[in-house]
Each structure stands twice: as C-alpha cells, then as structure tokens.
Amino acid sequence: MSITVVRPGLLTTIQDLGRYGYQKYGIIVSGGMDPYSLRMANLLVGNAEGEAAQEITMMGPVLQIEAGTLLAITGGNLSPVIGNTPVPMWRPVYIKKDSVLRFGTCKSGCRSYLSVAGGYNIPKIMNSKSTYLRAEVGGFQGRALQAGDILETNNSPEISSKLLRKLTKHDPEGAFSATPWYIGENPVPLGSGATTLRVLRGGQFDQFTSESKSRFFDEEYKITSKSDRMGYRLAGPILQLAKPSDMISEATALGTVQVPADGNPILLLADRQTTGGYPKIAQVVQVDIAMVAQLKPGASVRFQEISLREAEQLFFEREKAVEQIRTAIHLRWE
Amino acid sequence: MQTKAKIAVNLLPLGETAIFVEFGKEIKPETHYKIKSFTDYLETHPFPGMVEYVAAFCSVAVYYDPLKVKTMGLADTKGQDVSVYETVAVVVRKILDKLEYSTDPAPRIVKIPVSYGGEFGPDLDYVAKYNKLTAQEVIEIHTGGQYLVYMIGFAPGFPYLGGMSEKIATPRRETPRMSIPAGAVGIAGMQTGVYPISTPGGWQLIGRTPVALFCPDKNPPTLLQAGDSIRFYSISPEEYAAYGEENQ
Numbered sequence: 001m002s003i004t005v006v007r008p009g010l011l012t013t014i015q016d017l018g019r020y021g022y023q024k025y026g027i028i029v030s031g032g033m034d035p036y037s038l039r040m041a042n043l044l045v046g047n048a049e050g051e052a053a054q055e056i057t058m059m060g061p062v063l064q065i066e067a068g069t070l071l072a073i074t075g076g077n078l079s080p081v082i083g084n085t086p087v088p089m090w091r092p093v094y095i096k097k098d099s100v101l102r103f104g105t106c107k108s109g110c111r112s113y114l115s116v117a118g119g120y121n122i123p124k125i126m127n128s129k130s131t132y133l134r135a136e137v138g139g140f141q142g143r144a145l146q147a148g149d150i151l152e153t154n155n156s157p158e159i160s161s162k163l164l165r166k167l168t169k170h171d172p173e174g175a176f177s178a179t180p181w182y183i184g185e186n187p188v189p190l191g192s193g194a195t196t197l198r199v200l201r202g203g204q205f206d207q208f209t210s211e212s213k214s215r216f217f218d219e220e221y222k223i224t225s226k227s228d229r230m231g232y233r234l235a236g237p238i239l240q241l242a243k244p245s246d247m248i249s250e251a252t253a254l255g256t257v258q259v260p261a262d263g264n265p266i267l268l269l270a271d272r273q274t275t276g277g278y279p280k281i282a283q284v285v286q287v288d289i290a291m292v293a294q295l296k297p298g299a300s301v302r303f304q305e306i307s308l309r310e311a312e313q314l315f316f317e318r319e320k321a322v323e324q325i326r327t328a329i330h331l332r333w334e
Numbered sequence: 335m336q337t338k339a340k341i342a343v344n345l346l347p348l349g350e351t352a353i354f355v356e357f358g359k360e361i362k363p364e365t366h367y368k369i370k371s372f373t374d375y376l377e378t379h380p381f382p383g384m385v386e387y388v389a390a391f392c393s394v395a396v397y398y399d400p401l402k403v404k405t406m407g408l409a410d411t412k413g414q415d416v417s418v419y420e421t422v423a424v425v426v427r428k429i430l431d432k433l434e435y436s437t438d439p440a441p442r443i444v445k446i447p448v449s450y451g452g453e454f455g456p457d458l459d460y461v462a463k464y465n466k467l468t469a470q471e472v473i474e475i476h477t478g479g480q481y482l483v484y485m486i487g488f489a490p491g492f493p494y495l496g497g498m499s500e501k502i503a504t505p506r507r508e509t510p511r512m513s514i515p516a517g518a519v520g521i522a523g524m525q526t527g528v529y530p531i532s533t534p535g536g537w538q539l540i541g542r543t544p545v546a547l548f549c550p551d552k553n554p555p556t557l558l559q560a561g562d563s564i565r566f567y568s569i570s571p572e573e574y575a576a577y578g579e580e581n582q
Contacts, residue, residue, distance in 0.1 A: 021386045023397075024373075025556040026486040026530075071382050125550050135490055137529050137550040203346055203354060249487060249494070250389035250396030253349050275487030283349040304464060305421050311350035315400050 001066050003116070005149040009061035009103060014120060014139035016052040016125070020127035024275040029254070030130035032136065033229060033270045034111055034293035037075035040183060041115035043326050044072035044092050046160030052122060052129035053115040054145070058296070060103020061145065062182040069095040069153065070117035070160055076109020076294050081173050086209035091182035094167035099175045101189060109294035133271070140278065163333045181332055185323055194220045194300035197288050200311055202257060202280030204247070216281060220300045221265065227297050229271040234301070238263035239281060249277040255284035285317045287312040341368050341430045345423050352397040353422050360495065361391045364437060366484055370395055370561045373433035381425050382406035389560050390485045391494065398422055441482070441563040446528065446543050448519050448566050449574040455540035461504045461521055463540050472540065473568055475499050481526065481564040491530040491547040491556030495564060498526045510536035517542045519566070530556070544577035
C-alpha cells in the first residue's frame with residue numbers, strides 16, 4: 001500500500017515519539033510536537049503507540065491514498081475531506097476506493113497526525129523514524145514531504161484485522177467508512193482566552209528580579225510568529241536577572257522556558273538544541289506540551305506554578321488514561 | 335592519579351523527567367574529569383528507568399521515565415512516600431559516593447587534518463592581522479595546541495573545546511554568515527571549534543577539514559565525544575581534495 005503526495009502542505013514531516021539516547025552526541029530528540037495526538041493516532045489503527053506518523057502543520061497536504069488503507073487522523077482539526085465528505089477524526093477510517101484526501105481550513109489547533117495501520121515503511125536512523133530537518137537525516141529522506149513523494153506503508157498489524165473486517169462490511173456506498181465510536185480529543189484550546197500552562201520553577205528562577213518573577217506568573221505572553229518546531233518565542237513582560245550573569249552552557253529539556261538577554265522568553269519544544277546558555281525561568285510540565293503544540297502564533301498563554309509532586313501525579317494520571325484508552329479501543333474491536 | 339576524594343554536587347529537578355547534577359561553577363579540567371567519571375559509570379550501569387544523559391561543562395542532566403522509576407521500585411526508598419525525583423536523587427548520590435575520578439586521565443587523542451587559509455579559511459588573514467601575527471604563525475599556534483572536548487552540543491558532534499592559545503583569540507564576526515559549510519574550522523573569542531553540519535554562524539573561519547564529524551549511519555554517530563583530546567594538523571588543498579576522494 002502507498003500514499004502519494006500530490007501537494008505537500010506547509011510543513012508535513014514524518015515523526016515518531018523522538019530519538020532518544022543520542023543527545024549526548026548533540027543530536028536533538030525531534031519527534032511529534034503533540035505526542036499525545038501522535039500516540040492516539042497509532043493506537044486507533046492498532047500500531048505500537050510510538051510508530052511514526054505524518055505531522056501536518058496548519059495548511060495540510062493533498063494525498064492520494066490507495067484502497068485498503070486503514071488510517072486515523074488526530075490532533076488539530078485541519079478539515080480533512082475526501083471528495084466533499086469530511087473525514088471524521090479520532091477514530092479508525094478505512095479507505096475503500098482509491099481516494100484523494102485533502103486538508104483545508106485550520107478549524108482548531110495547529111497540527112494534525114495521520115497514522116496508517118502498520119506504519120510507514122521508513123528506515124530507522126539512530127533508532128528513530130523522526131525527521132531531523134536541520135541535519136537532514138531520518139524521516140522521509142531527511143526532509144519535509146514534497147509533491148511526488150511516495151510513502152510506502154507496512155502490512156497492517158494482526159490486531160487490526162478484526163476491525164478491518166467490520167469496517168469493510170457496513171456502508172457499501174462512499175469512498176471510506178469510519179467507526180461510529182471515537183476517542184475524546186485532547187483538550188485543544190479553542191476561542192480567544194489565554195491557555196494556562198502549568199510550570200515548575202527553572203534552575204535559575206531565583207536569579208530573576210522579583211518584578212520579573214511576579215509578572216511572569218501574573219501576566220499573559222503571546223506566541224509570536226518567530227515560533228517553530230524548535231521553540232516558541234514569546235512576547236510579554238520583559239524578564240530580567242537581578243544581576244547579569246554569564247551562564248555556562250548546560251542541558252535543556254522539553255518545555256524549558258529560557259530567557260535570552262533581550263528578556264523575551266523562549267519555550268523549547270521538540271527540535272530544541274540539547275544544550276543552551278540562557279537562564280531557565282521555568283519548565284512547562286510534560287502533560288501540557290500537547291496543548292502547547294496546538295497553539296498558533298498569536299495565541300496567548302499564562303503560566304501557573306505547581307509543585308513537583310503535582311507534576312509527577314499529572315504524568316502518572318496521563319499514562320493511566322492512555323492505558324485505559326488502549327484497552328477500550330481493543331474491546332471495541334472484539 | 336586516582337583520587338578517592340568525594341565528589342560534591344548540587345542536585346536540582348529539571349522538570350519532572352530529569353535530574354540536574356551540578357559538579358561546579360567554573361569551566362576547568364578537574365570538573366570535567368568528575369563529570370566524565372560519572373557519565374562513564376552511567377554508560378555501563380544505567381539505573382532502571384533512566385533514558386539518557388547530557389553532559390555539559392559543569393553539569394550533567396539525567397533524563398528518566400517517571401513511570402518506570404516509580405514502578406521499578408528502586409530499593410532505596412521502598413515503602414517511603416517520596417517523589418520520583420527524590421528516588422532518583424538517592425540513586426545518583428549512591429553512585430557518586432562510590433565513584434573515584436582521575437586527575438590526569440589518558441584521553442583518546444583524535445587527529446584532525448585541516449586545510450588552512452584560502453577559500454577554506456577566508457578569515458585566516460583577519461585573525462593574523464588582529465593578533466599581529468603572520469598567517470603561518472596562526473597555523474603553527476593552532477596546530478601546536480591540544481584541545482580537550484569539554485562537551486558536545488549545539489549541533490551533532492559539535493565539540494566545545496578548551497585549551498586554545500590566547501595569542502590567536504579573535505572576536506566573532508560582526509555579521510554572521512548565513513551558512514557555514516560542514517567541516518569549517520573557526521575561532522570565536524577564546525574558543526576554537528569544528529562545524530559538523532552546515533549552519534549559520536559568526537565564527538572566524540580559518541580552515542576546513544575533510545573529515546566527517548557527523549556520520550548518522552555509524553555507531554557512535556559522531557567522531558568526537560566528551561573527554562577526547564584533539565590535535566589539528568595542516569594539510570594542503572590537494573591533500574584535502576584527495577582525502578575526499580579516498581573516503582567516498
């Protein structure tokens with residue numbers, strides 16, 4: 001089975017859950033910006049949750065898809081359609097006739113994930129299929145998808161065959177059939193209000209002026225247009241150190257909020273550098289990263305401090321919820 | 335010599351999925367040797383739930399999967415109501431308690447051929463003029479040094495090197511270049527380095543090496559690792575070209 005790229009969209013890349021174990025060599029983690037939606041897309045088609053999917057950004061692609069493909073679309077709603085029929089998200093979709101899948105207006109969120117049963121047939125480099133754009137390695141030939149690219153897919157996993165039989169039976173009309181059931185979306189923020197992101201204090205939090213520390217929590221920050229997979233540059237109250245310090249480069253993490261000399265914070269995301277020399281004021285908790293990934297430039301955020309124990313608890317609750325969804329999906333297939 | 339002196343550190347959370355281990359506040363070989371002894375240990379004895387680590391000049395971040403650490407029930411804290419972070423902190427302290435570090439280790443020496451000046455080193459003459467030297471003297475000083483790889487970061491296999499002579503120290507270019515080719519050897523202030531992949535940058539470029547510093551298909555994928563010692567040697571543009579042909 002294969003998918004042919006007719007139009008690539010703004011930035012469509014192959015991403016899995018990231019390239020771990022190589023940061024000590026200066027090799028960035030990469031991976032899906034919204035790991036929750038990526039995991040869900042995989043679970044819905046019977047893949048291992050860390051299989052690679054297409055990460056589709058804001059303006060989606062046009063894809064020619066072969067009959068017989070089982071896929072799922074999760075994440076932000078970029079109006080996927082086949083013909084004139086919207087393709088429902090957050091559920092398995094079986095393509096019955098060769099079809100053209102188009103993405104349209106960005107209705108909510110910012111990034112969609114398109115997984116296929118079996119995953120894309122792409123070699124792992126350094127134990128990951130994620131695209132490392134800057135170094136031009138991994139993913140599909142080390143780059144974003146282009147018109148004419150053909151993505152081969154692997155055979156469907158055993159586990160999805162039952163579901164396939166169900167989906168092929170009902171609804172004889174139409175180009176595709178989808179299950180009536182679906183899984184609940186990640187709370188993708190809609191509307192105009194600021195999104196609250198929960199944070200822990202960063203390593204240099206105490207070195208900031210007391211005014212900077214209180215304004216950081218009391219006021220809003222806007223995500224600027226200088227935002228990409230590496231990080232979001234934020235605009236809002238300027239943050240300053242109580243006394244200038246020449247920081248020595250040290251490791252960063254997913255969700256680190258670092259502050260360069262100009263005082264405008266940067267929230268580090270999937271393609272962050274492994275090390276950095278800017279003071280860290282805060283650290284966004286892992287469960288909120290999926291939400292960040294769905295915020296567009298122009299959206300506002302607000303930071304709320306929580307304790308380390310609370311952050312750990314949120315982490316465990318999220319993993320428990322994923323486990324329950326995994327079980328629920330398998331029950332639906334019986 | 336081996337020393338049994340206890341390694342003192344500060345521990346700090348780096349979010350809820352990593353612990354930050356600080357070995358000192360200034361860049362010096364002794365701090366690096368302590369870090370090296372810690373990371374060498376982690377290489378061979380990763381604790382259950384550990385994902386990876388990143389070593390820097392004065393610190394190491396150890397990343398972990400909180401769920402795995404919790405469910406593995408590391409013996410040290412069984413039965414006590416402590417956070418996952420505290421559990422990892424106990425593990426890290428236990429490791430450090432038994433570690434020794436060497437103050438004069440025998441590093442792996444990596445020799446890197448460089449074609450200096452000309453089209454490969456467009457800023458060589460500027461570096462010479464800035465330091466009131468001839469271009470040849472800059473090359474002799476640069477190839478005369480031995481450089482410790484303190485850390486890898488910024489780009490795959492990019493070494494942060496210590497040990498450059500201040501006689502050739504030169505500030506960064508006022509206007510950074512949009513693209514510096516892979517293999518470029520440069521100077522920025524008191525630092526020298528080699529670019530493994532093409533990136534924008536403001537370094538003064540004095541030469542280029544034909545050696546690949548980043549080989550994604552090999553394991554390890556980079557030529558250099560923290561703790562290595564580098565020596566540069568001068569080759570002609572012809573040797574540079576021949577090197578490329580032999581290694582394709």
